[in-house]
Amino acid sequence: MNTKKEIIRILEQNSEYVSGEKISEFLHITRTAVWKNINALRNSGYSIESVTNRGYKLIARPDKITPEEIALGLKTKLLAKRIDCYDRIDSTNEEAKRKALAGAPDGSLFVAEEQTGGKGRLGRSWTSPAGQGLWFTVLLRSSLLPSQAANITLLAGLAVCRAIQRNTGCAAMIKWPNDIVIESKKVCGILTEMAAEMDRIEYMAVGIGVNVNNENFPEELSVKATSLRLESGSFIRRVPLLQEILFELETVLKDFPLHTESLLREYKSRCVSLNRRVGFIRENRKMVGVAEDISPSGELIVRCDDGTKFPISSGEVTVQGIYGE
Structure with missing residues (x-):
């Protein structure tokens, strides 16, 4: 049991104060353990009010990416059952590949608040400032043949496009193969890397970088880059968007074998490259x-x-x- 996650769940389900005694009884832990976990949550950025003889009340949640936040309300059945979060890392794709070699399971999720060596397609760097975007990688141990790997890249683009539209209302589209654009500017990039033999894929690392709350970009990127905050005019909570992307990615991966043609049609309908x-x-x-x-x-x-x-x-x-x- 993840005690902090369960405490968040209890407090979220109650609009009024919840006593430490009730929490301890429900989770079968001591009141001292409740108090320690509440303090740990506060240190992580949660605003939790406490009143003598009344208990605890959740006032606000941080826009911080933690395993507890991601797991709370996550709708996937396979993806993100293992969640590794980092304040700072070289690259979530590199970490996913390292953990893949160490036996990390299918669907593992690697998320960072900041990347110091974020990567894009064709060897380019990807700017990944702390606390502003979603920088993550999903590890897949696919049964597809290496020749079919390109389909995973397209499906990831489709999943992100769906999630952005549903979560923010922004009219996200796809620039082939897997850039997500709003109007004429890039809001998301996807990099898929794999280890494979002739007849099988050992693993795929699907890296996704979304500019979420960035308010400005380096001069050389300002002509071609944007963020969901700039396009929507509103602050976007990152964890719900991440949860939506993961749900859509799991959905398209599950649907692909039986609904290949309809998914390709949907991809084409969202692709700004066509007919240009x-x-x-x-x-x-x-x-x-x-x-x-x-x-x-x-x-x-x-x-x-x-x-x-x-x-x-x-x-x-x-x-x-x-x-x-």
Whole structure:
């Protein structure tokens, strides 16, 4: 039993004061243990009022990412049954890979308040300031073949897009393969890394970075980056958004084998890359065309001006009207 989580649950379910005696009886612990756990919660940022002969009352919860906060109200059945939280770490993807090699189970979640070496696609760095965003990685031990790994990347993008729209009302869309954009600016990036053999995936680390409450960005990023706070005009609590992303990710992963076509259709309907002019590199040549479709294996299908079609499975693709292009 996670005692602090259970105490939070009890206090949340009661709008009035709850006596230490009632909490101790319900959890089968001593009143001294109740008092110690209450103090530990206060030290973690919870505002808990205590009144003699009345008990304890939860006044406010911190916007702090802790295992107790994540687990409270989490709707998943597989994802985030193991939760590792860090105040500061090099990269949640790197930590997930380290823990994968040590035997961490399928669905393990690694979350950080700050990353000092956050990573993006194509070797880029990802700015991850403390307390402002969601920087996390989900470890998957998938039964998919390595050739199907690209689908996980698309599904993660779809899950984040759904969750942002439901949680904030922002009109989030997807820039192929897995950037989440609002209007023409990036609000989320996804990096999927894996260890695999020819016929099986040992594990996948699905890293997700969401700009949640950032109010400004470095000058070089301000043209192409935004946050949910800037777009919605409101402060966004991070844990409920994280819980929603995890729920949607578990949902699309579960649905994918039976509903592949409908999920691909939904992805296409949310993809801003389609029906726009795009640029890409082919054999060291800059090429342009119109993004016409996405294949069942996740490739972007581009028709060049001479009528030639190219399937693109990786690399940088610029999209007219997005990120100032």
